[in-house]
Amino acid sequence: MTICLITPPSPFLLDERVFMHLGILKVASSLEARGHKVDFLDLSGIDNYMDVITDYCKSKSGVTFGITATTPQVPFAVNVSRQIKLCMTDSKVILGGPHVTLMHTAAKREAKRGLDKSDRASVEISNLINLFDVLVCGDGELSIFEALEIDKGIIDADDRKSKYFLSNQDFSDLPLPARHLVDVESYKYAIEGKKSTSLIAQLGCPFKCSFCSGRNSPFLRKIRQRSSDSIIEEMKHLYHNYGYTGFMFYDDELNVNKGLIELLNKITDLQMDLGEEFRLRGFVKAELFKEEQAAAMYRAGFRWLLTGFESGDERILKNIKKMAKKDDNTRAVEIAKKHNLKVKALMSIGHAGESYETIQNTKQWLLDVEPEEFDCTIITTYPGSPYFDDAVKRKDGTYVYTSDLTGDKLYQSSIDYLSELDYYKGDPDGGYVSYVWTDHISAKDLVTARDELERDVRDQLGIKFNHANPAAKYEHSMGMGNINIPEHILRRSK
Numbered sequence: 001m002t003i004c005l006i007t008p009p010s011p012f013l014l015d016e017r018v019f020m021h022l023g024i025l026k027v028a029s030s031l032e033a034r035g036h037k038v039d040f041l042d043l044s045g046i047d048n049y050m051d052v053i054t055d056y057c058k059s060k061s062g063v064t065f066g067i068t069a070t071t072p073q074v075p076f077a078v079n080v081s082r083q084i085k086l087c088m089t090d091s092k093v094i095l096g097g098p099h100v101t102l103m104h105t106a107a108k109r110e111a112k113r114g115l116d117k118s119d120r121a122s123v124e125i126s127n128l129i130n131l132f133d134v135l136v137c138g139d140g141e142l143s144i145f146e147a148l149e150i151d152k153g154i155i156d157a158d159d160r161k162s163k164y165f166l167s168n169q170d171f172s173d174l175p176l177p178a179r180h181l182v183d184v185e186s187y188k189y190a191i192e193g194k195k196s197t198s199l200i201a202q203l204g205c206p207f208k209c210s211f212c213s214g215r216n217s218p219f220l221r222k223i224r225q226r227s228s229d230s231i232i233e234e235m236k237h238l239y240h241n242y243g244y245t246g247f248m249f250y251d252d253e254l255n256v257n258k259g260l261i262e263l264l265n266k267i268t269d270l271q272m273d274l275g276e277e278f279r280l281r282g283f284v285k286a287e288l289f290k291e292e293q294a295a296a297m298y299r300a301g302f303r304w305l306l307t308g309f310e311s312g313d314e315r316i317l318k319n320i321k322k323m324a325k326k327d328d329n330t331r332a333v334e335i336a337k338k339h340n341l342k343v344k345a346l347m348s349i350g351h352a353g354e355s356y357e358t359i360q361n362t363k364q365w366l367l368d369v370e371p372e373e374f375d376c377t378i379i380t381t382y383p384g385s386p387y388f389d390d391a392v393k394r395k396d397g398t399y400v401y402t403s404d405l406t407g408d409k410l411y412q413s414s415i416d417y418l419s420e421l422d423y424y425k426g427d428p429d430g431g432y433v434s435y436v437w438t439d440h441i442s443a444k445d446l447v448t449a450r451d452e453l454e455r456d457v458r459d460q461l462g463i464k465f466n467h468a469n470p471a472a473k474y475e476h477s478m479g480m481g482n483i484n485i486p487e488h489i490l491r492r493s494k
Contacts, residue, residue, distance in 0.1 A: 001148070002063045003031060004039040004056070005181075008076040009049050012421055015469040016045035017187045019198045019248065023097065023140065024068040025177035030141040033175050037493040039063075040181035041485075047471040049076070050083050052489055057087035064148060067132075068097035068140075071213075071382055074417050081131055094147045096136035098213070098220075099417065100128060101158050102384030104137040105217040109389045119393070120414050121383055127418060129154065138219040139166045141174055158219040165218065171203065172230040176237060183488035184242055191279040192303050196246025197238060201231050201263070205252035207285075208321045210403070211310075211351065213384035220384070223256060228263045232270055239274065249282030255293050256285060264296040271301065279303055286332035287324040294339035304372075305336050308346040312365025313358035316351050319403045326365065333369040345371040349450055350379035352387075352401060353408030355440035356449065363453045370461055376454050378434045378446055381412045388412075412436045413443075 005028050007021045021044075028038045041056060043049040057063075065084055069077035081093045106121035117126070128135055134147045138158030146155055146164070157164035166174075189196045202225040205214070214220025238244040254260055271278050278301035284293070286307050297305070309329045311317050317325060324332075336343050345366060349359050366374055381387040381401070387410060391399035401410045413435045422433040432450065434443035441449065458465060474489060 001036075002039060002060060003036055003148070004041060004060075004063050004065050005031075006041045006065060006067045006080060007044055007182075008067060008069060008073045008080055009043045009046055009471070010070075010073055010076075011047075011471060012072050014466055015188075016471065017469075018189045019250070020177070020179060020182055020184070020187055021068060022177045022198065022200055022250070024066070025179060025181065026174065027066065027068075027096070027140045027144050028178035028181055029175040030144060032178060032493055034145070038178070038181060039490065039492050040178070041490055042182045043076075043080075043489065045186075045469075045471050046474050046489060048474050050079060052474050052485060053080055053083045054087055055485060056490065057084060057091075061088065062090055063088060064092045064094070066094040066096065066140075066144065066147070069095065069099050070097060071099040071102070071417055072421060073097075074099050075419050075421055078131055078418055092133045092151070094134040094136060094144075095128065095132040096140045096144075096147075099383075100125075100135050101137040101219055102213045102217060102382065103128070103417075104135065104154065104156065105158060105214075106383040106389050109216055121388075124383075124417065125154075131418075138162065138217075139164055141166065142170070158217050160218050160222065166203075166224060168224055168226070171224050172227045176234055179242070181491045181493070183491070186488045189246075189248070191246035191248065191281050194246030194279040195244055196248060196279070196281075197242070197244050198248040198250045199231070199234055199238070200250050201226055201254070202251045202257055206256065207323060208386075209308075209310075210320050210386040210401075211348065211379050211381075213382040213388075215384065215386055216389055217384050225257055225259070228259060228266050231263060232266050235267070235270060235278075239276070245276055246279045247281075249280065252283060253285040253288070254282045255288045255290075260293060261296050264300040267300040268296075277301060281306070283307065284332070285324070287328040289332040289335055291335055291339075294335050294341060298339045298341060302341060304342045304344060306344045306346060307332060309365075310346070310348050311351065311358065312347075312362035315353055315406065315408075316358050316362075318405055319352045319408050321405070329365075330369055333371065342372040343369075344373040344375065345369070347374060347376040348379050349376065349453070350410075350434060350436045350438075350446050352403045352410035352438065353406060353440070354410075354438045354446070356445075359441075359449045359453060363457060366457050367460055373463060374457065376450055376457075378432060378450050379410075379436055380415070381410075381436060383417075409439060410436055411438065 067077045107125045110119045135154045143157040143164035204223045280302040281304040283306045387401045391401040399412045432447045434446040437443040
């Protein structure tokens, strides 16, 4: 059996080849560990990606395909699946990744609330099972083997009772992501001038933020941590095999790990053993951030921290259930600056109760604390978030979420995630569309307010706008009667 795993393109990003998609690369390494040969199609940054699929299918038959997709990637995953089915009618296509996991979570939530199957999450799951043969929800490293065996259906690994739900031990013991199946050198990322890449030390976030997907999903809610030794071994591997001396920890919040200081000390020791200096970057939770953590992070090579502060308004922070208050957020920035750690502030508007005044408070907070970088997005009500899962349908077909703390409301239009993309924060051409509004500010005015906030804060703090890198073209080439797909797109297990 030929197994082809696919990373769909992400043209909504400013640059598609910054971080490799580690989740599907871990599925690839699990397959290889059990003796399977894997073809890997990396469509990141490929403008005419459908031509790649067509050419690949011409050279193969009887392939089982596995595609991963975040929510913004879903329209492209759908295109890929349709093209596969058009070119190779005997193929099986599996869909995994965050979107299908969270939409399935939302559908289960609808069933618990007594809603019928005509509600939005249930309808989308039905549509997905018509477009793909097998849906894998939750951890894919072990569930992929059942997905290969069945012809049609849903595998729910997003359940702590599932035999496919990874334990801490599984997470530590599973093979490293199969980075050899992608063109590592085509991914360009640097931290303070150091050649850098991403890694994952832990899974899950235990907090209750109303806007955040996965609050009802064990896959994304339960903390699962690798051992410090397994993380050190991965860093050694990346250093010796690829020359990396910079590492982006793509965990939700590093400092929920009680063993963080131990890990940081081991990273410090590793650099001494190697005679190298690393540069690191990662996410922290503001109200949990301590002086001791900051000092240890700097010693280990951290120079940048990212934190989801979200808002500079106390009522909005309460509605979000952020846990942190504005003073906690300010203190976190102060601690970081004291220890020479730069801060990227992750902000968002369009929450329940949002108004011109609350947006102004967010803008003023940014100007007061002066982060070195920031990002401000308009909220999208993603499946798996309380904003989506707990919203009530209105007579006009829109939905309303009501804060159980203040009674503030957030109104939302439904998004067809199978085809629409103009909601996403990273649309390189602008073209923002807000699908949310409140009693105090319209969807259109949220877009205007966001643009003004970003422009004014960047201007006053001297922070440059980020620029997009153009997508590449796949060039068809023929050799000895066969179609040759270049190595930066297709790699195969040896």
